[in-house]
Amino acid sequence: MVKPLEEVLAYQNKWVLLRFKQACHWYTGTDEEAQLIFEDLKRFLWLYATIEEKRKTNPELDLPDISIAHAMEIIDEMWHAFILFTDFYIKFCDEYFGMYLHHPVPCEKFIANHREKGEQKAQEIFVTELVECVYEYFGEDISIRWFDEYFRFNSPESSTSEHHITAKE
Amino acid sequence: MKKLNLKEAKKQITKTQLLKKLAKKNLKGGTRGGCPPPFDD
Numbered sequence: 001m002v003k004p005l006e007e008v009l010a011y012q013n014k015w016v017l018l019r020f021k022q023a024c025h026w027y028t029g030t031d032e033e034a035q036l037i038f039e040d041l042k043r044f045l046w047l048y049a050t051i052e053e054k055r056k057t058n059p060e061l062d063l064p065d066i067s068i069a070h071a072m073e074i075i076d077e078m079w080h081a082f083i084l085f086t087d088f089y090i091k092f093c094d095e096y097f098g099m100y101l102h103h104p105v106p107c108e109k110f111i112a113n114h115r116e117k118g119e120q121k122a123q124e125i126f127v128t129e130l131v132e133c134v135y136e137y138f139g140e141d142i143s144i145r146w147f148d149e150y151f152r153f154n155s156p157e158s159s160t161s162e163h164h165i166t167a168k169e
Numbered sequence: 170m171k172k173l174n175l176k177e178a179k180k181q182i183t184k185t186q187l188l189k190k191l192a193k194k195n196l197k198g199g200t201r202g203g204c205p206p207p208f209d210d
Contacts, residue, residue, distance in 0.1 A: 069195040070197060143188075
């Protein structure tokens with residue numbers, strides 16, 4: 001059973017943060033920002049587990065894929081750092097979620113949509129539903145951080161062509 | 170036209186508009202870091 005978000009957020013692991021800062025060579029944020037990214041990873045994993053649990057208990061529900069959107073690349077990097085400590089990661093998943101959370105996310109809905117409607121439409125549905133779900137669970141500030149502000153931490157290889165929009169767009 | 174970041178823009182737009190803008194920005198860049206393409210059977 002998935003534990004309450006507050007308990008998941010209380011989990012700390014200095015080794016994951018150290019590994020993240022070593023491995024993510026383009027990261028220019030502060031230690032406090034890295035701590036916040038780790039906190040957001042725990043939020044993301046909690047949401048992933050929560051939706052998976054709902055999917056298993058209510059297979060008739062139409063639930064979104066909880067995966068990494070383009071602006072959330074830095075959360076994915078933190079996830080990589082965590083997964084490398086296999087013992088910590090397996091125990092964390094087991095203790096807080098009662099299930100192992102795979103990377104990449106299986107995204108069964110995206111794959112079905114990809115086959116039936118093509119990549120562009122599948123991506124559109126995935127992102128739209130993910131944004132709505134994150135807003136519903138975590139609210140406005142976290143939604144803006146995940147889907148807009150975190151673009152600034154994307155790797156140099158990643159496209160970040162348009163970070164700011166106009167109010168009248 | 171003056172550019173605003175989303176924290177400034179959100180004061181002037183509805184929740185529906187905000188969600189639409191956030192989704193639109195994340196359509197770019199393909200699926201890097203996101204959902205994988207379907208694996209071939």
